[in-house]
Amino acid sequence: MLSGAFSIGLVSDLLGGRRYLCLFFTVLTGSVVTLLMVNHYSTFVVALVGMLIGGSSLVVQTVQSADIGRTIQGKKSLATIMGIIDGVWSLVACAGQLTVGYLQGGGWSAVFLCMAGVSGVASLVLAPAAWKELYPK
Numbered sequence: 001m002l003s004g005a006f007s008i009g010l011v012s013d014l015l016g017g018r019r020y021l022c023l024f025f026t027v028l029t030g031s032v033v034t035l036l037m038v039n040h041y042s043t044f045v046v047a048l049v050g051m052l053i054g055g056s057s058l059v060v061q062t063v064q065s066a067d068i069g070r071t072i073q074g075k076k077s078l079a080t081i082m083g084i085i086d087g088v089w090s091l092v093a094c095a096g097q098l099t100v101g102y103l104q105g106g107g108w109s110a111v112f113l114c115m116a117g118v119s120g121v122a123s124l125v126l127a128p129a130a131w132k133e134l135y136p137k
Helices: 002-015 019-039 043-071 075-106 108-134
Strands: none
Touching (some): 019 108
């Protein structure tokens, strides 16, 4: 996860954007997860998925906190908002782990298909923000 966040941050600093890189990494995650269904759990592919999912989720979480923090005055409110975002992120991670346990009964292919679907939905949600960042008015 840390290597994914580091690589997104490094490329973001070089190119000057955040959201479209998160979108790119999320789309790439969906593609690599699809490879997991075909490649039968190569260690490199599993590590790459962890890097992509963890990196993009950490960057999205940080970007949300920074963007909200810019609009609010005062350190107390910023800390509260960051705590809320971290808490919601933890609940989503917990729900994801419960979902994996439930889906594993249908085989790992169902888990990977669900991960690819979630990456697709995340890409659709990130696309408008990435578009605005790439093509400002």
